[in-house]
Amino acid sequence: xxxxxxxxxxxxxxxxxxxxxxxxxxxxxxxxxxxxxxxxxxxxxxxxxxxxxxxxxxxxxxxxxxxxxxxxxxxxxxxxxxxxxxxxxxxxxxxxxxxxxxxxxxxxxxxxxxxxxxxxxxxxxxxxxxxxxxxxxxxxxxxxxxxxxxxxxxxxxxxxxxxxxxxxxxxxxxxxxxxxxxxxxxxxxxxxxxxxxxxxxxxxxxxxxxxxxxxxxxxxxxxxxxxxxxxxxxxxxxxxxxxxxxxxxxxxxxxxxxxxxxxxxxxxxxxxxxxxxxxxxxxxxxxxxxxxxxxxxxxx
Amino acid sequence: xxxxxxxxxxxxxxxxxxxxxxxxxxxxxxxxxxxxxxxxxxxxxxxxxxxxxxxxxxxxxxxxxxxxxxxxxxxxxxxxxxxxxxxxxxxxxxxxxxxxxxxxxxxxxxxxxxxxxxxxxxxxxxxxxxxxxxxxxxxxxxxxxxxxxxxxxxxxxxxxxxxxxxxxxxxxxxxxxxxxxxxxxxxxxxxxxxxxxxxxxxxxxxxxxxxxxxxxxxxxxxxxxxxxxxxxxxxxxxxxxxxxxxxxxxxxx
Numbered sequence: 354x355x356x357x358x359x360x361x362x363x364x365x366x367x368x369x370x371x372x373x374x375x376x377x378x379x380x381x382x383x384x385x386x387x388x389x390x391x392x393x394x395x396x397x398x399x400x401x402x403x404x405x406x407x408x409x410x411x412x413x414x415x416x417x418x419x420x421x422x423x424x425x426x427x428x429x430x431x432x433x434x435x436x437x438x439x440x441x442x443x444x445x446x447x448x449x450x451x452x453x454x455x456x457x458x459x460x461x462x463x464x465x466x467x468x469x470x471x472x473x474x475x476x477x478x479x480x481x482x483x484x485x486x487x488x489x490x491x492x493x494x495x496x497x498x499x500x501x502x503x504x505x506x507x508x509x510x511x512x513x514x515x516x517x518x519x520x521x522x523x524x525x526x527x528x529x530x531x532x533x534x535x536x537x538x539x540x541x542x543x544x545x546x547x548x549x550x551x552x553x554x555x556x557x558x559x560x561x562x563x564x565x566x567x568x569x570x571x572x573x574x575x576x577x578x579x580x581x582x583x584x585x586x587x588x589x590x591x592x593x594x595x596x597x598x599x600x601x602x603x604x605x606x607x608x609x610x611x612x613x614x615x616x617x618x619x620x621x622x623x624x625x626x627x628x629x630x631x632x633x634x635x636x637x638x639x640x641x642x643x644x645x646x647x648x649x650x651x652x653x
Numbered sequence: 654x655x656x657x658x659x660x661x662x663x664x665x666x667x668x669x670x671x672x673x674x675x676x677x678x679x680x681x682x683x684x685x686x687x688x689x690x691x692x693x694x695x696x697x698x699x700x701x702x703x704x705x706x707x708x709x710x711x712x713x714x715x716x717x718x719x720x721x722x723x724x725x726x727x728x729x730x731x732x733x734x735x736x737x738x739x740x741x742x743x744x745x746x747x748x749x750x751x752x753x754x755x756x757x758x759x760x761x762x763x764x765x766x767x768x769x770x771x772x773x774x775x776x777x778x779x780x781x782x783x784x785x786x787x788x789x790x791x792x793x794x795x796x797x798x799x800x801x802x803x804x805x806x807x808x809x810x811x812x813x814x815x816x817x818x819x820x821x822x823x824x825x826x827x828x829x830x831x832x833x834x835x836x837x838x839x840x841x842x843x844x845x846x847x848x849x850x851x852x853x854x855x856x857x858x859x860x861x862x863x864x865x866x867x868x869x870x871x872x873x874x875x876x877x878x879x880x881x882x883x884x885x886x887x888x889x890x891x892x893x894x895x896x897x898x899x900x901x902x903x904x905x906x
Contacts, residue, residue: 376863376864377865413861429902553657618862
């Protein structure tokens with residue numbers, strides 16, 4: 354019996370950890386590798402209608418407590434991405450992440466991901482470092498409702514919305530997703546942030562602003578998932594600073610049915626194996642027979 | 654971690670290649686690289702050409718970033734992240750033949766200093782040869798190949814390598830250079846049944862194993878490499894044929 358099995362609404366997963374969007378998920382080969390290394394699913398790099406190179410370097414900085422990036426949504430364009438999907442979907446569950454500047458464009462991209470064999474689509478309503486996209490749309494209740502509704506009309510696969518923590522109305526945004534028929538919310542994307550080099554007297558990232566991720570953001574993410582679980586009926590997927598099974602358990606117990614890992618993959622490509630083993634031992638020791646039995650228990 | 658360090662010395666290696674030294678108190682091993690930031694211009698991966706307390710990069714002026722680095726003088730600041738990557742490993746006690754192509758020779762220098770490996774320096778012509786004198790200070794045998802025959806063996810570094818391997822027994826070839834050279838070098842090592850370690854290169858963004866920009870067949874050149882074994886390279890279908898552009902699209906090399 355596989356005690357790590359879980360589901361996010363109708364989406365069933367053999368293992369509860371997914372690769373978060375933006376990490377090792379831009380090519381078919383990378384996605385196949387991560388599935389073989391123990392990920393229950395891979396969320397693709399966010400894909401748009403046309404090819405984008407993203408911001409120029411520096412696009413990434415490391416800290417002792419996490420990292421910060423401003424990749425700027427680089428992607429080869431949805432049509433070019435078909436061949437990467439072809440390779441990846443044969444190996445396991447792929448969730449297609451898309452970004453767009455209008456609800457119509459979101460619907461078109463989601464439709465293509467469905468055709469390419471994605472098991473679900475994740476709407477990027479939360480990237481903090483690309484003008485006109487991501488959190489600039491994802492912090493407006495009406496826009497979020499419109500986008501999720503139009504994508505729901507366009508596809509049959511589950512629609513997940515990835516939310517930004519850079520707002521004081523997180524649960525209202527979550528409700529807008531739910532009211533529009535969204536199947537799950539994913540929280541959190543990175544925290545809008547900046548780092549300045551004193552010697553050069555300027556921001557390090559070429560985009561100046563970036564998104565903070567890694568261990569530093571975990572308490573923010575856990576709080577966000579806890580709030581969303583309390584406010585919503587649809588499932589929550591937790592993400593932000595997970596690098597071991599205890600981190601994952603914080604999210605699960607806050608209310609996440611599944612979780613995603615991003616930054617930690619850079620430091621340890623075998624992180625999913627480590628988390629899966631840790632989860633199994635923990636569940637045996639503490640007498641949990643399934644992931645589902647642990648979801649949201651911190652609320653009780 | 655990201656640091657701003659001062660250039661402590663600049664050395665001219667050839668008409669278009671210079672070495673820049675700086676002090677960076679972080680452990681590094683032969684074959685590792687750093688991300689070099691020139692504010693307002695770019696940040697690029699550069700192999701370390703020295704790995705002690707005094708570290709160095711050896712830069713051929715070919716693009717915006719490398720030309721900007723060439724304008725730096727002793728005392729100027731440059732941003733450094735890293736070191737990153739796996740570096741060369743499992744070479745202790747082996748009879749090594751180091752094969753460098755063009756500026757790729759610089760990435761082999763820490764290994765050559767550590768082992769005194771026999772070395773082939775390959776270049777297009779006599780003006781492109783770098784680090785010959787320094788290599789001679791560490792290695793008993795240093796051979797030169799030039800495509801046009803203006804110095805040493807006339808032909809490419811792989812042809813010279815095959816010749817040298819037929820005369821002397823080696824356990825390991827360590828190589829860095831243009832991918833077309835490495836492609837043929839890998840083939841030659843497979844044919845000869847000799848172990849090899851190749852230092853590969855791809856366009857990089859994070860340099861730290863996260864973003865996936867530099868992957869070939871799912872292997873991260875920055876974190877799983879940049880040094881790959883013969884067996885690993887044999888599994889890379891994209892090696893010698895395709896690379897990823899900044900958007901992630903697959904393009905022919």
